[in-house]
Amino acid sequence: MDRLQYAGLMVGCLVLTLPLEFVFGGRVWRQPRRLVSAVVPVMAFFVVWDMWATHRGTWSFNPEYTIGWTLPGGMVVEELLFFFTIPVCTLLTLESVRNVLAGTTPLQVWMGRR
Secondary structure, three states: OHHHHHHHHHHHHHHHHOHHHHHOOOOOOOOHHHHHHHHHHHHHHHHHHHHHHHHHOOOOOOHHHOOOOEOOOOOEHHHHHHHHHHHHHHHHHHHHHHHHHHOOOHHHHHOOOO
């Protein structure tokens, strides 16, 4: 079970923030082009940086807490998932907060607070 901790944490982050898409009108998943254009450049930069740091020995990944799939350069697949998951969760949170502050969330509209 320990080997699934890192991947499980990333899946948990996605599952816990998914309701923001619907309850607070995050509209992140419903705009895939915008999502890709926001996440891919950042993800590419950090993947290169991470592979460089892993290759140099600046840091490493404990095999006890990863599923064991390693990418070229020594980066584990969970790290790639991290570079996708955290920006998506951040965008969901940002857009949801913007909607709440503007009073335009589906929940607020449904409750007649708009």
